[in-house]
Amino acid sequence: MTKMLVGKVTDIDIKGSRTVRIGDNVIALFRLSDGEVLAVENKCPHKGGTLSEGMVCGSKVHCPLHDWRIDLHTGVVQEPDHGHVVTYEVEVDQSNGSIYLTL
Amino acid sequence: MTDIRKKLVLVGNGMAGVRAIEHLLKLSPEAYEITIFGSEPHPNYNRIMLSSVLAGGSSMEEIIINDLEWYHSHGIRLYMGHTITSIDTAERKVYSDKGIVLPYDELILATGSNPFMLPLPGAEKEGVIAFRDIKDCQIMQETSQSYRKAVVIGGGLLGLEAARGLLHLGMEVSVVHIHPYIMERQLDEPASVMLRKELEEQGMKFLLNKQSEAILGKKRVKGLLFADGEIADADLIVMAVGIKPNVELAQKSGVQTNRGIVVNDYMETNIPGVYAVGECAEHRGIAYGLVAPLYEQGAVLAKRLAQVPTDGYSGSVTSTKLKVSGVDVFSAGQFTERPGTRALRYQDEIEGIYKKLVIQDDQLVGAVLFGDTGDGAQLFSMIKNGENIKGKEKELLLGISSDALASPKGNRLEGMADDEIICGCNGVSKSAIAEAIQSGGCTSVGEIKACTKASASCGGCKPLVEGLLQLYAGDNVVTVKEGICGCTTLGRDEIVAEIRRMELKTVKEVMNVLEWNTEEGCAKCRPSLNYYLGMLWPEEYIDEKESRITNERYHANIQKDGTYSVVPRIYGGVTSPAELMKIAEVAAKFEVPLVKFTGGQRLDLLGVKKEDLPKMWEELDMPSGHAYGKTLRTVKTCVGSTFCRFGTQDAMGMGVRLEKAFERLNTPGKVKLAVSGCPRNCAEATIKDFGVVAIDGGWELHIGGNGGVHVRATDLLCVVKTDDEVLEWASAFLQYYREQAGWNERTAQWVERVGLDSIKEVLEVRENRLALQERILTALSVTTDPWKQIVNEPELRKNFEQLSEMKTV
Numbered sequence: 088m089t090k091m092l093v094g095k096v097t098d099i100d101i102k103g104s105r106t107v108r109i110g111d112n113v114i115a116l117f118r119l120s121d122g123e124v125l126a127v128e129n130k131c132p133h134k135g136g137t138l139s140e141g142m143v144c145g146s147k148v149h150c151p152l153h154d155w156r157i158d159l160h161t162g163v164v165q166e167p168d169h170g171h172v173v174t175y176e177v178e179v180d181q182s183n184g185s186i187y188l189t190l
Numbered sequence: 191m192t193d194i195r196k197k198l199v200l201v202g203n204g205m206a207g208v209r210a211i212e213h214l215l216k217l218s219p220e221a222y223e224i225t226i227f228g229s230e231p232h233p234n235y236n237r238i239m240l241s242s243v244l245a246g247g248s249s250m251e252e253i254i255i256n257d258l259e260w261y262h263s264h265g266i267r268l269y270m271g272h273t274i275t276s277i278d279t280a281e282r283k284v285y286s287d288k289g290i291v292l293p294y295d296e297l298i299l300a301t302g303s304n305p306f307m308l309p310l311p312g313a314e315k316e317g318v319i320a321f322r323d324i325k326d327c328q329i330m331q332e333t334s335q336s337y338r339k340a341v342v343i344g345g346g347l348l349g350l351e352a353a354r355g356l357l358h359l360g361m362e363v364s365v366v367h368i369h370p371y372i373m374e375r376q377l378d379e380p381a382s383v384m385l386r387k388e389l390e391e392q393g394m395k396f397l398l399n400k401q402s403e404a405i406l407g408k409k410r411v412k413g414l415l416f417a418d419g420e421i422a423d424a425d426l427i428v429m430a431v432g433i434k435p436n437v438e439l440a441q442k443s444g445v446q447t448n449r450g451i452v453v454n455d456y457m458e459t460n461i462p463g464v465y466a467v468g469e470c471a472e473h474r475g476i477a478y479g480l481v482a483p484l485y486e487q488g489a490v491l492a493k494r495l496a497q498v499p500t501d502g503y504s505g506s507v508t509s510t511k512l513k514v515s516g517v518d519v520f521s522a523g524q525f526t527e528r529p530g531t532r533a534l535r536y537q538d539e540i541e542g543i544y545k546k547l548v549i550q551d552d553q554l555v556g557a558v559l560f561g562d563t564g565d566g567a568q569l570f571s572m573i574k575n576g577e578n579i580k581g582k583e584k585e586l587l588l589g590i591s592s593d594a595l596a597s598p599k600g601n602r603l604e605g606m607a608d609d610e611i612i613c614g615c616n617g618v619s620k621s622a623i624a625e626a627i628q629s630g631g632c633t634s635v636g637e638i639k640a641c642t643k644a645s646a647s648c649g650g651c652k653p654l655v656e657g658l659l660q661l662y663a664g665d666n667v668v669t670v671k672e673g674i675c676g677c678t679t680l681g682r683d684e685i686v687a688e689i690r691r692m693e694l695k696t697v698k699e700v701m702n703v704l705e706w707n708t709e710e711g712c713a714k715c716r717p718s719l720n721y722y723l724g725m726l727w728p729e730e731y732i733d734e735k736e737s738r739i740t741n742e743r744y745h746a747n748i749q750k751d752g753t754y755s756v757v758p759r760i761y762g763g764v765t766s767p768a769e770l771m772k773i774a775e776v777a778a779k780f781e782v783p784l785v786k787f788t789g790g791q792r793l794d795l796l797g798v799k800k801e802d803l804p805k806m807w808e809e810l811d812m813p814s815g816h817a818y819g820k821t822l823r824t825v826k827t828c829v830g831s832t833f834c835r836f837g838t839q840d841a842m843g844m845g846v847r848l849e850k851a852f853e854r855l856n857t858p859g860k861v862k863l864a865v866s867g868c869p870r871n872c873a874e875a876t877i878k879d880f881g882v883v884a885i886d887g888g889w890e891l892h893i894g895g896n897g898g899v900h901v902r903a904t905d906l907l908c909v910v911k912t913d914d915e916v917l918e919w920a921s922a923f924l925q926y927y928r929e930q931a932g933w934n935e936r937t938a939q940w941v942e943r944v945g946l947d948s949i950k951e952v953l954e955v956r957e958n959r960l961a962l963q964e965r966i967l968t969a970l971s972v973t974t975d976p977w978k979q980i981v982n983e984p985e986l987r988k989n990f991e992q993l994s995e996m997k998t999v
Contacts, residue, residue: 094993102710102736107993116993120710121251137752140740140800142713149713151740151748153616154646156712167641187999 089190096124096184104139104148109190114175115139116186117159119146124186125159126177132170195223198495199284199294201274201439203228205237206468206484207300208256213492215264216695216730221496225267225292227274227284230323233258236702237323238481244327244355252709255702277443279461296463296495299440299451303433303469303479308343312405318427321352330426334359337425341365341414343402345372347510349430353394356428364395364422366402366414376510376521380537381544381560388517388542397422435470435477450477455502457491467491473505480508481703485692509570520566523556523573524548531555534587547587552580567680571687603657612658613651618644623655627662635659636676674932675714677706682932686722695727697737713739718933721820724856725928728969741818744990745976746803754803755796757817758810759853762827762845762865763791769812776809788817790824790862804987807977813853814977820934822861825849826874830867830884839884841867844913848882851917854973855966857928859936863920876904879937880920885909889916893923893949894941902938905946907953922959925966926952 099105099118106115106129115129115138125146129139136152147156147165156165162174176189198214200207203226211224228234232254239253261268272286283293305320307313317333319326321342330352333340340356342349345367353363365372371382386396401417405427414422435450446452446460450472457465457473467487469479478484483506493500509522525548527533536545541561547569548556553576557569569586572579579586608621626632626641635655639645645652673679680688685704694700697719701711711719716737723731741747746754758773773793777785783797792815798806807814816823825848828834830841845865855861864875865882874897875881881892881904888911892904907923910916926949931940941949952958980986 090999092997092999098988098993100736100989103989105989105991105993107996109996113992121249134750135752137748140744140748140752142716142739143710143736144712144716145709152750154713167643 090178090187091190093186093188096122096179096186098186099124102143104141104143106139107188113137114188116177116188117143117148119143119159122179124177124179126175126188127157127159127162128173128175130172131155131157132164132172133168138172195221196295197293198222198224198296198298199292200224200226200298200300201284202298202300202302202468202470203230203232203234203268203270204300204302204468205234205255205481206302206488207298208234209485210298210300210467210488210491210495211266212256212695213489213693214495217492217496217498219264222296224265225269225294226261227269227272227286227290229271229273230325231271232324233261233268233270235324240321240324240327241351241355243324244330244352244358248709250324250327274439277439277445277464279443279445279464282463294463297465298491299445299459299464299466299470300468301436301439301470303435303477305429306432306434307429308402308431310402310405312407312411313429315405315407315411316409317407317411317425318405318429321348321428321430322433326428327355330356330428331359333426334361338362339364339423340426340428341422341424342428342430343414344430344432345369345396345398346375346430346432347373348433349428350389352428352430353389354392356426357393361426362395363393364397364424366397366400366416366422368399368401370399372396372398373519377519377560378526378546378558380535381519381521381546381558384542384544384560385517385519433469433479435472437470440466440470448472448475455490455504456494456500457487457503458494465491465494473503476505478506478508480506480510482506482692483508485694485703489693507570507574509566509573518559518561518563520559520563521557522566522570523554524550525556525558534583536587545587547583549579549583552578554579554586564679567684571684603654603661612654613642613644613646615651616643616646618642620658623658624662627659632659633663640676674718675712677701677708677711677715678704680704682718682722685719686726689722689726695723695731697723697734711737717742721856721858721933725969728965728972742820744800744803745814745818745980746798746800747818749796751797752800753797754800755794755817756798756803756806756810757788757792757794757815758812759815759849760792760812761849762825762842764827764842764846772810772812776806779809780806788824790817791826792817792824801990801992804977804981804990808981810977813975816853819856820859821857822849822852822855822863824862826862826864826878828865828867828872830865834867836870837867837884838886839867839889841865841873841882841884844882844884844889844916845873847913847917848920851921852924852970854975855924855928855970856973857924858931858933858940861924861937877901878904880923882916882920887911889913891916891919891923894937894946896936896938898936900938902942905941907946907950918959918963919953921963921966922953923949925962925969928966928969929962 093107104115104117106113113129114126116126118124129137131150133155136150138148141148141151146159149156155168162172164170178187234256236253236255239248242248272288274284275287276285285291305322319329340361340363342353343366345365353365356363371379373382403417404415405411406413411427413424437447437451440451441447451466451470453466453471453473457467459466468484487503490500490503531548531550534547543561546558554572559566606620610620612620622642623644626638630641632638632641645655700719717739720734720737735743777795780802782795786794788794825845827841827845831837861879863880864873864878866873866875867884875883876892877895877897883890888909890909891907893907895904896902927937
């Protein structure tokens with residue numbers, strides 16, 4: 088388990104997303120309207136769409152390729168589609184806005 | 191430096207007052223120095239959502255409409271937890287309970303209403319509360335942790351919501367009601383009985399025809415005694431018998447009050463400089479307790495204060511929509527029969543559906559819906575518009591048009607093989623759809639879409655899906671009125687009308703006021719609302735990029751492997767050696783894997799990494815071709831009279847002129863143009879959204895063509911003589927399409943839907959054309975080239991880069 092500092096909350100727009108590359112793996116960090124930051128692997132289980140470029144609605148993201156919906160808290164794909172993506176633990180230091188990702 | 195602006199004071203920090211202020215800030219941001227006093231220790235929150243907080247659907251933070259940052263950024267002074275105790279209307283000053291004295295030039299009273307507390311003996315005991323604000327919610331939550339039995343007095347809308355919340359908190363709940371049936375103000379008896387049975391199944395108990403006499407207990411409540419001598423045990427009593435306008439402050443300050451604070455059509459009270467809006471105000475004898483009227487009042491008051499002309503407020507027809515854990519109830523207008531009215535009823539006890547329409551002089555005057563409220567919005571707008579429904583009564587009652595049941599599609603579909611693909615985008619076969627209907631219980635296209643994905647992508651197969659629904663669902667087919675997406679039952683026209691009427695200005699506000707059933711919409715309604723708001727308020731709406739589809743957010747077309755493509759604008763398809771060399775150099779420098787001519791006479795650079803996009807745009811230094819957007823794409827041209835021996839007019843010149851005129855225009859769907867220099871039509875103008883074909887001495891203008899999902903040849907709109915007239919008609923046509931069509935509806939579908947004649951009728955009047963042209967110029971005047979903007983603004987450009995700062999801790 089490694090914990091790393093990946094950036095600041097202000098690096099990510101509200102209802103937006105930024106990515107980090109860790110080795111071969113790309114992780115998408117999302118910032119929800121209520122300020123919560125969540126991280127999932129940046130790959131839709133359907134056809135590998137880049138989730139970071141999808142639309143954020145509440146705590147779900149719509150994959151930009153075929154509109155699969157993924158719950159960012161659990162990584163679970165919503166009905167009528169099936170599957171799940173890996174989620175990662177994120178902490179935000181409220182005092183300075185630093186975002187920490189645990190792998 | 192003294193502030194010379196007029197001083198505006200708002201008493202009451204709730205939805206109605208703050209809404210008026212929001213509106214005023216948009217109309218006249220600098221006119222007033224604004225101070226707001228609110229008794230509750232919170233910024234402005236959505237009181238309607240309290241029940242959803244109780245039911246666990248939302249958190250307290252989520253229901254805040256304006257956070258403290260909003261007050262701060264608009265320079266508004268906010269006194270939270272301050273109650274104004276008196277007003278000196280002669281000196282124009284207000285006094286707060288904490289010793290603040292403030293002069294005002296204009297004063298808005300938005301004191302809302304108070305829960306009506308029954309004056310029962312023992313009402314002061316611990317554990318007796320109302321259901322009105324955040325504090326009441328907190329008490330309910332705390333009580334539920336150590337006590338079991340709750341009694342709600344009042345079987346109206348508010349009482350049932352409170353009861354539902356208490357059930358959710360794990361308490362046993364009895365609802366006491368003085369009438370023989372619940373919600374008698376919103377429902378007739380059959381609907382009320384159906385609702386009660388449904389709620390009883392969910393665990394609510396009802397004590398009907400009960401008059402409360404006294405509250406029992408020592409320090410804390412123990413029970414409730416009724417007039418007939420019976421007693422109900424209670425650890426908590428919630429009074430939800432009604433609200434009364436909070437007029438105390440107005441009354442003692444000499445402002446005329448009746449049940450509420452009396453106002454005229456401009457929300458003015460009898461005292462100059464004092465206004466009232468919201469639940470505390472009484473307009474033409476009515477004090478409203480619902481959101482929509484309060485918003486309408488706020489809009490009128492804001493215009494008054496900003497000195498913008500307004501027709502004033504003339505009252506509202508209201509409707510009630512209630513959803514208590516899966517039970518949908520709707521009522522509107524005058525839903526009880528009176529002499530001179532007829533009632534039509536439809537009741538299906540098995541499905542739990544009840545519908546009643548009340549008709550007077552061939553007009554719909556009221557409706558009650560239970561179990562399926564999909565038609566509510568449509569019926570409500572009919573009640574408001576007073577349209578004549580003669581001959582349509584049965585259709586309205588059953589929600590099925592008579593010819594929909596006898597469609598010829600059925601036979602063809604019946605003979606189709608089971609494994610035939612109906613939906614080509616998502617590969618859904620006939621048998622998969624049949625199964626969804628027969629064993630999956632789908633009864634509408636929307637349900638089939640959610641269940642199988644058929645018709646969920648391009649929508650081209652929707653008529654086939656509808657046909658299959660009729661084939662397999664037979665008599666059970668429920669023609670649900672489909673909203674623009676699953677988040678709402680409202681259609682495009684209703685949404686646009688409401689945005690216009692209530693002057694809603696942000697996506698979030700539309701969803702709040704029009705009662706979306708999802709928290710933040712979906713990938714379908716968000717871009718739609720963003721488009722409608724931009725179309726309606728071109729000069730003040732700030733485009734929400736987070737509500738745009740991916741391609742439009744990144745200003746490039748996303749490809750299957752996550753790379754993007756870049757199509758620079760090449761006006762009219764006319765380029766030059768220098769421009770071609772520049773494009774070639776950029777393609778080589780960034781090692782673009784594929785360079786391709788598009789169908790629309792442009793160059794497409796495919797396989798570009800997202801992070802390279804801004805760099806490429808910068809090097810290209812060309813405007814965006816918008817090959818990714820619901821906007822003007824290409825203007826295809828033939829060579830025209832410049833070189834062609836048959837050319838009668840300068841097609842390239844006209845194409846370039848049109849493209850420069852309309853580039854960057856936001857439209858409901860993508861828009862493609864073409865200009866041909868003679869009737870041979872080499873630019874294929876007759877399958878474009880707007881096609882121009884030269885004839886000797888003039889131009890033919892064609893509309894509504896499409897070469898895509900459903901090929902459609904254009905209709906001839908008219909023939910004009912001059913180039914300027916081409917621009918005038920094109921502007922008018924495009925603007926009319928922008929204002930009338932639904933988001934994602936191409937001109938071809940739109941022309942089919944509304945009919946060519948209805949479009950011609952409007953555009954043939956020159957005043958209409960000029961007015962439309964003026965509006966399109968306004969819309970175009972606020973657009974900028976997106977590529978340049980992203981290149982120059984680091985805050986936008988950062989979204990194309992990965993986060994690079996990484997340190998292990």
